[in-house]
Amino acid sequence: MRAIRLHEFGPADNLAPEELPDLTPGPGQVRVAVQASGVHLIDTALRRGEPGPMPAPELPTIPGREVAGVVDAVGADVPGDWLGQRVVAHLGLVPGGYASQAVTDPAKLFALPDGVAFAAAIAAVGTGRTALGILETEPVRAADTVLIPSAAGGLGWLLAQSARDAGATVVALAGGAGKVERLRELGVDHTVDYTVDGWADVVRDAVGEATVVYDGVGGEVGRRSLELLGAGGRLVMFGYSSGEPTQFTTADVIAGGLTVSWSLGARMLALPGGIPGLAGRALERVAAGQWSPLTTTYPLDEAARAHADLEERRAMGKVVLVP
Template sequence: MHAIRQHALGDPDVLVLDRLPDLDPGPGEVRIAVEACGVHLLDTTLRRGATDGPMPPQPLPTIPGREVAGVVDRIGPGVEASWHGRRVVAHLGMVPGGYAEQAVTAVGSLFAVPEHVSFPAAVAAVGTGRTALAIVELEPPRPEDVVLVPSAAGGLGWLLVQAAHAVGATVVAAAGGPSRTAVLADLRPRLAVDYSDPRWAERVRSEVGAATVVYDGVGGEVGRSALELLAPGGRLVMFGYSAGTPTRFDSGDVVERALSVGWSLGPRMTALPGGIPGLAGRALDRVAAGGWEPLVSTYPLADAARAHADLEGRRALGKVVLTVPR
């Protein structure tokens, strides 16, 4: 099989296409002929050697990636024969190996993918989708809310806008740069703004007013500006900081604004019904039912380095997915 392997820490060009022996599933496992694999911002930090994230550094060489979708083409001992030939998606968990033509995982981690759902959309559901669903289950938007999503052109923000829109909330969608802001029209927000414009917050305040909910995955100065747009008693929901630093706030902000602050990841996700697998399954069901339409940017498997560079440079739209031609 072909796989993307990382032999050293560093820039995206450390990701190279190698030829490796085919995989064999063990007891209770299946082999997936991969057709789509997810690329996560976490993959880029692990590639550089960062040690402060939720995943430990992997021994080198390693095959990055943890979200895969495709067709089961081999089953291990103890696996029901009915799994053979089925369209599936899986999250590999703590064990990497997704950027490859084959992946092996426990049968219990599989989700069946309906024929009308594309493999890239299924990958987006079990990775980005499960996180988006956790956020809206823990901090749900309400019809009377004004919801501001500063990362609306990203895979996670794209789904959060749809979730807020679905309940009838007033939605302000923001993205960085004209090309990224232009795609937001497809989401039909009340207002789409470019947060690279220094006057973006003034425009939100003048055209929509104060926000009652901010779903903040950007952090930095953008996150701070979004915080200052919150009405007293508003909810700031932080789930990441693609800008490189978290949104700055202190006890004075909390007291003055009667602010509710929540980190919607980690233990709070695992405490939801079904835990992380339950979230993934419900997110896939929502995509299958048409409630969510993920935004996906696809790259051939061999172009993993370019996918990483575009993700880090904020040139990619939505969820980044590597595809394997069959």
């Protein structure tokens, strides 16, 4: 099989394509002929050897935890009707996704209808489940004015699309003219380039004050977004891709009558079906045409370029490797 392996922590160029022996599913496992592999920002931190939500892996390793493809072999005690099924899976804490084959427990598989593309399924099973968890814990209303930093990312776009479809006014922030233009083409009400000086004034001139900020960026962009909230507004935090969370004080919250929440972790686990339930419902949205994930695909052998583009904010949407 073809796989991307990491032998030493460090820069993206340390990711190298290799030929390895084919995988054999063990008892209670299936093998997936992978047609798409998901790349996550967490993967870049693990590649650098930086532990975070997950410990740094033992080396050498094949990164990646999201795969979609066709079941082409099953181990003992696995029903044979899995063979030939189009599936998507989140491998959990076990890496191995950046490869042309993956083995996993069939309990982690979701069967895919023929109309769901593999790349879209990848966007749903990981990023989509997070987006849906945010929306179920902190729903958007038609009367809302929603500000979304990093709306050109895989998660940000699903939130922007959902807010738009709910009837809310959407302000989509993105870094760079190209991303802003693409979001405009996708039908977002207001698109603003946060790399341009005075972007917050542009938002104020366009919509006045926001009622909701879905913040996965943090840092200066997150802080300025918080300052755009009107009285009684909601700051919904779910990450800080900038490297630091949005800074605020108790005085900020009291003065604006704000609600500040963190939507990951325990709140999502408490939703119906937990994380697997969210993944299933996200896939249902894609299959029903309610969500059209934004994806950028790279050949598997170009995983290093995919990592570099993701770290430098050059990629749009969910980054997907295609063997």
